[in-house]
Amino acid sequence: MMTPDLLHPHRTSANTHLPSRRNHAPLAMTAPALVIITAITLVPLALLVVASFTDFDVRSLFTGRFEPVGFAQYTALLADDEFLHSLATTFIFTAALVVGSMLIGMGVAQLMTHLGGLMRTLVSLALVLAWALPNVASSLVFAWMFQPGYGVVGWLLTRLRVFGDVTGVAWTADGRLAFVVIWLLVVWQAVPYIAITVYAAQTQLDHTALEAAAIDGAGPIRSYWMITVPMLAPQLTIIAILSVIWDFNVFNQIWLLTQGGPDGATSTLGVYAYRTAFIGFDIGKGAAISVVTAAILLALTGVYLKRLLANGEEL
Template identity: 40%
Template sequence: MTAADTKAAGPPVPVPRDPEADGSPLSDQGGNGPLKQKRKRKKGELLPYLLILPAIVAIAAVYLYPLAKTVIMSFQDMGRRELWSGDPAPWVGFDQFTNILGDSEFWWVTFRTVVFMAVCVTLTMGIGLLISLLMRRLSNWVRLILTFCLIAAWAMPLMVAASIFRFMADSDYGLINTLIAKVVGEDWLGHNWYLDPIQGFAIITLLVVWGAIPFVVVTLYAALTQVPQELEEAASLDGASSFGIFRYVTWPVIKPVFSMVATLSVIWDFNVFGQIWLLRGSKPEPEYETLGLYSYSKAFESTSFSQGTAIALITVILLSAVAVYYLRQLMKTGEVE
């Protein structure tokens, strides 16, 4: 093209700039630009929180007020007169906590609670794991019957289960004494299991473990179904023993679920109240008091409501430490993966 032709064609026509190429705000005018996508992304991020907002509000309405009232009452000295008259209870600060932590009885009750919880959790998780492993080797119809029995036992009301165990451990007509007497001798007929707190807690432990095993078995069996069978078969072909297959193939897969169930069992067994209360006829002896019963005894039998709430608050703090430890382990597992 000659210079004359260029001059005749006139000045160069500017080419329209593509807004989407450089991220210009004008790109939103078309409806699919970065600004609109960013707004959609923000709405998508807020949607899960909006969906769980009603549940959060309900939980806050049910739990926050009692928790706040418990914290306030633990720093007061509320007795029967303040409860019935409505007069404000005197503020005593940390005196309730000082008296409780300085009482040797409180530490004995705490030690008893921890030991009882440890035994219950160990038996529950051990037996539950063995049964869940056994369910993998059962036929479908036998597994279905076993699952139905477990769910039926889990659905049984606590009062009914406690009545059954109370009858089984009865000193005169109990099934446990009758069976032991047939093996050992007639001396076991009429044996009272609750005269010795260790034997009494053995019966209570049976009730707690019996009620907790169904949940553990069903949950762990669900986790075991996620273990790749080809990995176990490969390990078996390589000469690994049954224990080696479980340790190096099965256990790493079910460990997160096992830890979660174990943590829940710790919290539940630490707060055992109804089983002891019902087996001891609503009047548990001091030797059978755990932290929950000890708090109840201080609050309603000794009419020291503030001291009872302080013990309950200490229990919550102890269980919160367990929950924090579990969350830290869960976060570490996520980081490793």
């Protein structure tokens, strides 16, 4: 008697090749996205690196001529006081932003755990709306709020008699005050994401340790810093690394409020690269500044991915 395999000899052969064809489906589906990502990300990045090794400038825009200069652009940056100042400002500004946004975000998240359902919903809605507002619109609103003469911040502080009459203070004309204004703007935009993320993580914690600490007489503040924060350490670390990456790359808010002024007081690497490449038309030097910035961000991204893998996440 003939077996089913002998009656249909080609069916087994076709089935053995079917998984092979299926394995190519994911690659075929992702290929268009990979091509687009390569075209809009990797190719410009490669051209940026190439430009950083040339003397491409305003003359080259009209003649198309430029010469390779090796590492001259990078060695020149090391002797450029304005670059070193922008680099230091970027690190200081990033640290201030991350610390401020993390502490305020954690405080808001802790507050949300003590709110009722309706109030928590309203606070969450307000946070989402603040986070969803485009940073250009937020920057323009802040610029109006801190305008000398008719700005609402100066008017309010004068009414409260906190610092006397400050209606005529030009907030963005003073280096330290401009720094504070930009800090307030960026932190205001960063807090919603941090608060909602930390609150979501807190809702998943085991509260047995907190209940035991309360029975032993530990206060809420001590319990928070000694028990809750260590339990949230993996999530807080990832949020902090992401905040460093985002805050290191802040540009729109600074440019719209101060354009790096006054006298370079708020000039970060992004602002300095923009001014060098698109205002001074020293494309080669601007490209070198951008490559240095990209290298720092790439290192931070590597730390972020390492932490994700350490927490058991899949890439």
